[in-house]
Amino acid sequence: MKKKAKKIRKKIWFITLLLTVITVAEVAVGIYFNRRVLGAGSSAWASIKIGYIILTLVKAGYIVMGFMHLGDERKNIRITILAPYILFISYLIFIAIQESDYINAMLRMYAE
């Protein structure tokens, strides 16, 4: 019982280290490679944004599966929690980018 507890604690510290390293990397990139340095429309800035989103999803995954122990639960509760959320959020992100891109283009074209 003690051995298993030690293993669990090691896993927790490993996830902590991972989250810290990812956060430090994100902040460093945020300070040195920001929108002003790279240019708002450039593809480098777009890749950095995608990189941030992917890293954030990785962090979120580790927090939900590791810290909230959803990874240790049965499959049916995992699916019940994750499936609606993943579906909704993917749709919301898609529609937000799609519509705001359109509005942005319209404003550029017709506003002064």
Added chain:
Amino acid sequence: MAADAAKVIDKDTLWGGKISPFSISYGKLMMWFFLVSDALTFGGLLVAYGYQRHKFTGEWPLAEDVFHSLPLVEGHFPLIYVALMTFILIVSSVTMVLAVEAGHRMDKRGIIKWLAATVAGGIFFVGSQAWEWSHFIHGSNGYVITAEGKKAHLVTEGDKTYHHQHELYEKAGLKFEDGTTIPAGHQAKEIIEHSLKHVQGANLRENEYGPQLYANFFFFITGFHGFHVFSGVVINLLILIQVIRGTYDKRGHYEMVEKAGLYWHFVDLVWVFVFTFFYLI
């Protein structure tokens, strides 16, 4: 009356059968369902932010320009304080997991140690957020709209903030939007004193950083999240008191700590998303 809360409902009434279909208790299941609904609320807010913000690609300020101070120290430290807040919140989440793990082993002293650390981390975060708000609202030197209707930022040597207007007007140079500058001196002072208005700090109508929506979204999203952190701290404190009193020891299991832990991790999770979308992108 309080004793009723601890009475165990028999399984036939609770699940209409023998066991929970998900193999977890009623309380834990309901906490998960609440977290999903709250996550969708925050998701809606962040999407609204993303949509509105994309209309303003040019004038939307860079987070490094707005959030570059540390409390009690002078200087330019872009994003450092926010990074520290994020780190402290993650660490408080880790201490919470360790508290839950101690609960599995019925280690009361371990729980008290780790839960107290979690409460301390939460209080630090809320205090820091309060400081960020006050600093954001107070602002620095701001900008003026000159008599000809042109916008110019007040720049000082070493980015120093002056709290008295006459001192500021003496020491400030002007930087216009097209890049032209006027160094500090008599000419700059004349222009500033005859300007139409001087915008400093932030309120819900205008702010010195960018469009009106910038301050509005900052207050609403960080405020809504900060409210969740505050309520989480209160809940953790109440559960800590119950642990010390031995209520859960008598009950035989520390599942209440686990449920509070779920809420606390949710708060951390939302902050990870807010941090990315508001401060980095």
